[in-house]
Amino acid sequence: MSQDKKPSFGFGSKIASIAPNAADAPPPPPPEAEAVAERHGFVARESEQLVRMREPVNAATSQINVRAETADLNVFLTWCKTERLSYREAFKRIAAAIRKGAI
Numbered sequence: 001m002s003q004d005k006k007p008s009f010g011f012g013s014k015i016a017s018i019a020p021n022a023a024d025a026p027p028p029p030p031p032e033a034e035a036v037a038e039r040h041g042f043v044a045r046e047s048e049q050l051v052r053m054r055e056p057v058n059a060a061t062s063q064i065n066v067r068a069e070t071a072d073l074n075v076f077l078t079w080c081k082t083e084r085l086s087y088r089e090a091f092k093r094i095a096a097a098i099r100k101g102a103i
Contacts, residue, residue, distance in 0.1 A: 057088070 006012075034044075066073075080090045097103045 061088075 068076075076090070079085075080087060083090070085093070094103070
């Protein structure tokens, strides 16, 4: 027996002829059906999409957990709130100050 030929045990041609059935997609409901359903109080099954307040970041990100004194955290959180910064944006400013040697 050669190395490249697999044993078929006599039913290889039957297995080779098996093909999956193509599933037909259900047709979308007509627009008038959705209007009638809405008039009768039915709600669409599609989940509601979350409204994003900020644009997603395309750069690689990581997560950190900080254990700090409450007073220090309050200073940081108050600064973020007054500057209207997300924690990520605030941390980016702090990292930029460290790079400049300001801290």
